[in-house]
Amino acid sequence: MTARIALQYAMWPIPPLPTDNLYKLLTFxxxxxxxxxxxxxYDTKPYEETGQFAYSRIVILQNRIEDAGAKPKPLDDNLSKESPYDRYREYRELIHGLRIDPQQIQQLRDMNEQVLTMRLKARSYGDGLDFRHDNIRILLFGGAVLMTLGGAWWYFAYQRHQDxxxxxxxxxxxxxxxxxxxEASQKPPFKTKKTRKSVTQVAEDNPPVNK
Incomplete structure (x- = not known):
């Protein structure tokens, strides 16, 4: 059995669309x-992919650079309007001018690159939030309208006649x-036939013959 067939058996069967009735289809x-x-x-992203996590990593990198003897530009509470590339170039130049162990310098460089990647992902996700919000509004409004109209048409045009x-x-x-x-209660009771006659009835039915 191929993997495709096994996957089909493993998945729940998809019910067919209610195409027998237009109003029912609109409702569903x-x-x-x-x-x-x-x-x-409610489809939320992991914390590691959010802007808050990226900001926390920037704060850690900032503190490490300051501990190494450099003085980077102070961080604002909101970095949404700041270019991630400008902050990355600033940290790279500061790290390049540090007089510390080469291994620590390499760690700071790697962390600076990771922070840049996380900030770009967070900004991309933030740019898509407006689009997601518009989609949510359209789905909520359109779904409510279709359910209301489809359900009303389904009941008044079809379902109530079926009921x-x-x-x-x-x-x-x-x-x-x-x-x-x-009819069964009005039928006369069933009478059984007599198979044997009494002695009196036999004598009355057969009177004696006078010779």
Whole structure:
């Protein structure tokens, strides 16, 4: 068995789309959009990939450079408007001018490169937040509208007529059951035939013949 077939067996079976009714399809589409909005809303990233973690690493690198004898530019509370490349170049020049152990210099360089990569990832994620928020609003509003309109159309144009037919069929079946029961109760009781006659009945049926 190939890996593709095994994966198909391992996954849950996907139910078919309710394409038999347009209103039902619209209703389930709205429900899917509504659930997707909450999934995107609560789909959070790990702490190691957030801007807070990147800022903490910058603070640590800043303190290490200061401990080595350099004086980098002070950090602001919010670095969203600062270019990550400018801070990276500043730290690189300061690290290059330090008179410390070469192994420590290499560690500071590696940490500076890691901080730059983390800040770029955090900025990319932050730029996508507005797009995510717009998608959440569209999914919530569109899903609510589709669910409301689709559900109303589904009930008033289709489902209530089906409910009436089901109720009518059940009423007819109940009436037939009552009629059958009434007919059975009106039949006369079943009489058994006598197979043997008494002595008196035999004498009356066969009177004696006078000779």
């Amino acid at each position: 589409m709205g429900l899917a959009m509504y659930i997707s909005a909450f999934y995107i809303l 009436f037919l089901v109720k009518l069929s059940a009423t007819e079946a109940y009436q037939r059951l009552l009629l059958t029961h009434a």
